[in-house]
Amino acid sequence: MIKTRKSLIAGNWKMHLSRKEAGELALAVRKGLDPDMKHEVLFAPSFTNLEAVRQAIHGSPILLAAQDVHWEDAGAYTGAVSPLQIKDAGCTHAIIGHSERRKIFLETDEIINKKLKSALKNSLFPVLCIGETLEEREQQKTYRVLQTQMQKAFLEIDAGSASKIVIAYEPVWAIGTGKTATPDQAQDAHVFIRKELERLYGENFATGFRILYGGSVKAENIDSLMAQPDIDGVLVGGESLKADKFLRIIHFRV
Ligand code: PEP
Numbered sequence: 001m002i003k004t005r006k007s008l009i010a011g012n013w014k015m016h017l018s019r020k021e022a023g024e025l026a027l028a029v030r031k032g033l034d035p036d037m038k039h040e041v042l043f044a045p046s047f048t049n050l051e052a053v054r055q056a057i058h059g060s061p062i063l064l065a066a067q068d069v070h071w072e073d074a075g076a077y078t079g080a081v082s083p084l085q086i087k088d089a090g091c092t093h094a095i096i097g098h099s100e101r102r103k104i105f106l107e108t109d110e111i112i113n114k115k116l117k118s119a120l121k122n123s124l125f126p127v128l129c130i131g132e133t134l135e136e137r138e139q140q141k142t143y144r145v146l147q148t149q150m151q152k153a154f155l156e157i158d159a160g161s162a163s164k165i166v167i168a169y170e171p172v173w174a175i176g177t178g179k180t181a182t183p184d185q186a187q188d189a190h191v192f193i194r195k196e197l198e199r200l201y202g203e204n205f206a207t208g209f210r211i212l213y214g215g216s217v218k219a220e221n222i223d224s225l226m227a228q229p230d231i232d233g234v235l236v237g238g239e240s241l242k243a244d245k246f247l248r249i250i251h252f253r254v
Pocket of ligand 1 (some may be wrong): 012170175176177178215237238
């Protein structure tokens with residue numbers, strides 16, 4: 001199967017690693033990369049590790065993301081980091097609306113919409129995370145939840161700007177639990193998300209838009225996930241912290 005959308009393999013390193021460890025991990029993955037690789041690779045380290053990772057990937061095709069970004073360019077927002085600051089630190093991308101931020105830091109769809117607009121205004125590429133909880137899935141609410149999260153996230157964002165976004169479909173019950181959605185479950189959700197994008201922005205837009213899967217992705221399941229026609233890449237947590245495992249995921253075989 002030839003995919004027309006460029007695949008993206010992203011590692012979310014969460015609140016792990018020292019500066020030294022993050023730099024070493026970035027370097028080890030860089031050294032192991034297939035020079036003929038056709039898709040994109042993205043690292044999202046902690047804010048404090050951005051500079052070490054930036055140095056380790058300098059001159060390589062690897063992209064750098066922040067795990068979050070505030071919506072204001074500057075101001076009295078203790079603990080927050082602005083789009084200007086993460087760009088200054090070398091980031092081209094920002095993860096927005098990760099389920100851990102929604103759940104633990106109580107981020108609402110309205111806040112996520114503000115962050116998306118601000119990141120786009122500052123020419124950052126957002127990786128927007130959406131996904132249902134186990135309870136919502138068991139109550140057959142998955143599609144409704146995804147639809148609401150998307151409608152609220154994309155509010156007042158025009159097609160030109162929205163085309164810079166990548167969605168990561170991350171069922172909350174699969175994140176860090178070892179429970180992966182089956183390739184069919186992930187494909188079904190991706191088809192729904194693409195249909196919703198078509199409703200919001202039209203067919204051409206939806207066809208060109210990249211949708212990643214996230215949730216306990218590992219060396220053992222990457223190939224079957226990437227074999228699905230609507231899975232355009234993955235967002236990887238735990239398994240992106242080990243160079244050999246992450247490299248196997250990056251070099252998926254379909
Ligand atoms: C994530 O952090 O977005 C994630 C999917 O984590 P894990 O791969 O560990 O489930």
